Amino acid sequence: MKADYINDVEKVLCSEETICATVKGLGDTISADYKDKDLVLVGLLKGSVVFISDLMRAITIPCDIDFMDVSSYGASTVSSGVVNIIKDLNDSIEGRDVLIVEDILDSGRTLSKVVNILKERSPASIKVCTFLDKPEGRQVEFEADYVGCIIPDEFVIGYGLDYNECYRNLPFVGVLKRSVY
Numbered sequence: 274m275k276a277d278y279i280n281d282v283e284k285v286l287c288s289e290e291t292i293c294a295t296v297k298g299l300g301d302t303i304s305a306d307y308k309d310k311d312l313v314l315v316g317l318l319k320g321s322v323v324f325i326s327d328l329m330r331a332i333t334i335p336c337d338i339d340f341m342d343v344s345s346y347g348a349s350t351v352s353s354g355v356v357n358i359i360k361d362l363n364d365s366i367e368g369r370d371v372l373i374v375e376d377i378l379d380s381g382r383t384l385s386k387v388v389n390i391l392k393e394r395s396p397a398s399i400k401v402c403t404f405l406d407k408p409e410g411r412q413v414e415f416e417a418d419y420v421g422c423i424i425p426d427e428f429v430i431g432y433g434l435d436y437n438e439c440y441r442n443l444p445f446v447g448v449l450k451r452s453v454y
């Protein structure tokens with residue numbers, strides 16, 4: 274079935290204006306915190322691409338960028354709990370200040386596993402920045418260091434987030450109508 278982009282959205286949770294202001298705030302904070310550090314942003318594919326491209330332009334200090342792809346939900350809306358590396362980083366992170374950039378923190382499984390994997394590679398530091406946080410979805414103990422917006426436990430799409438690989442290019446974050454999935 275073809276997605277009916279705008280009509281499939283129940284309500285908007287984060288407007289383009291809210292996103293813009295939030296990312297600017299995160300960029301300012303990160304720029305101050307990482308002044309004189311060797312910052313490398315590690316984006317988790319594919320969901321983080323929209324956020325990371327805005328965030329890196331809101332960061333006013335030099336930074337490098339790399340990507341990793343790990344499996345999480347597949348085509349379902351419920352976390353499987355299994356995390357596999359599909360695409361690893363291109364470069365070494367040894368001695369560098371790693372900031373993992375993610376679209377959403379839900380159960381916490383993906384990020385806690387990725388942090389553990391990357392910690393083994395001797396970075397100077399490792400922190401996490403997530404655009405969205407759904408604290409009610411947490412299944413494992415995990416807190417991000419930088420959070421854009423805290424949202425209720427609803428399935429959201431847009432600003433990089435998908436349902437069945439659809440809706441990633443919506444410029445806002447919205448709740449998907451229950452009738453769609």
Ligand code: IMP
Pocket residue numbers: 320345346352375376377378379380381382383384427428429430434435436
């Ligand atoms: P976690 O491992 O449960 O924290 O899930 C994190 C991953 O699940 C994210 O990177 C997303 O790809 C996906 N995810 C979690 N909640 C949502 C949602 O509401 N919409 C779309 N994807 C989601």
Ligand code: MG
Pocket residue numbers: 317318319320321345376377
């Ligand atoms: Mg993801």
